[in-house]
């Protein structure tokens with residue numbers, strides 16, 4: 001890996017409530033010789049505003065890329081929703097130079113310019129393709145043996161396939177590979193690509209929680225010890241809203257849901273508190289006891 | 294017209310209505326002729342099984358310009374943006390993108406939208422983000438803040454008024 005520093009673009013949800021993700025990222029990634037750089041000025045990626053006005057999404061994504069580009073930084077966007085918005089903006093401007101010009105006339109008013117010379121990564125490709133499985137294996141002090149963890153990718157991380165995504169749209173495998181690298185097992189389950197429901201939570205909580213509950217129930221029935229995510233929206237549904245999801249679908253749910261970066265930190269021997277484990281609402285303690293069995 | 298009005302204005306008249314009609318015509322022209330109504334998009338739609346959203350129907354209605362029914366329907370707002378319809382369409386079409394376009398048209402035509410969306414827009418215009426750092430509780434029910442966890446304050450846009458101004462202008466353009 002020739003990356004020794006990278007701009008951290010957290011978007012909206014991670015720095016305003018999904019603190020465990022941020023804590024674990026800041027705790028774990030520097031162990032691989034990667035400096036996370038915070039810059040002034042980023043805003044929302046614009047993806048949540050797609051429903052209202054697509055031009056806003058385009059502008060905000062271009063603006064965020066341009067801010068990091070100005071500092072000569074590549075970007076780590078650990079939220080799949082943000083990552084996809086950035087990828088889409090980049091793709092559209094690459095294919096349509098006239099539109100890029102137009103976006104740039106607006107950016108100029110903020111003293112910015114989009115050129116498209118920097119790259120952006122999600123945590124999935126950063127870990128799997130850049131840092132690499134070997135280095136991850138070398139960092140492990142306490143392998144998570146005996147755990148069978150369900151992988152949840154998140155829709156925006158793998159789709160749509162007409163723009164570059166970090167993994168395959170219908171048969172993603174990198175998260176499973178990363179789970180194996182830290183000593184865990186990750187079996188296939190039929191509901192693997194099912195949606196978490198997060199994006200209609202804002203206007204239709206019952207439907208959203210039904211989706212969440214159905215997937216959790218399926219994972220629990222399969223006998224998994226827990227589920228792992230790389231998405232703050234999915235984590236928020238499966239972890240923080242697990243109780244309400246269980247009530248909505250009439251199931252008694254008790255499934256540990258944990259960010260992959262937290263699992264990695266645990267396998268590296270990091271203190272739980274530094275990984276924000278006390279912030280997970282689902283019964284993540286169960287993972288520890290199962291491991292010792 | 295400001296972008297804030299976009300989410301709250303009344304039924305458009307005159308010039309505004311003309312503009313909306315143009316956008317609807319544009320959408321109709323933008324959708325290729327290739328949808329053969331096979332229904333594959335709907336068969337895998339994550340919203341269909343819950344809320345009866347039928348992406349193939351959205352395609353047919355938008356292509357023929359009959360989008361009034363869609364603009365007034367609640368179903369278009371139940372798309373969970375799983376993107377499976379776009380992924381799986383044998384004709385490389387993107388019902389999800391048409392649904393977004395229709396929602397955008399609903400907004401400029403002054404249709405009532407869920408306050409969740411307008412609140413998010415207001416928050417982005419005011420702070421740059423959909424929400425500000427929240428106090429959360431840990432598993433033991435202790436209140437926890439960003440600062441309390443030792444995380445540095447968020448570094449948002451320096452000149453929020455400037456960003457707001459540019460966003461309002463950008464919203465009136467078609468940056469796609």
Ligand code: SF4
Pocket residue numbers: 327328329330331332333334335348349352381382383384385386387388
């Ligand atoms: S949009 Fe594609 S998948 Fe859907 S009905 Fe038309 S051709 Fe079939």
Ligand code: SF4
Pocket residue numbers: 334337338339340341346348371372373374375376377378379388389392
């Ligand atoms: S993106 Fe929306 S319309 Fe398309 S399959 Fe998913 S829920 Fe259905």
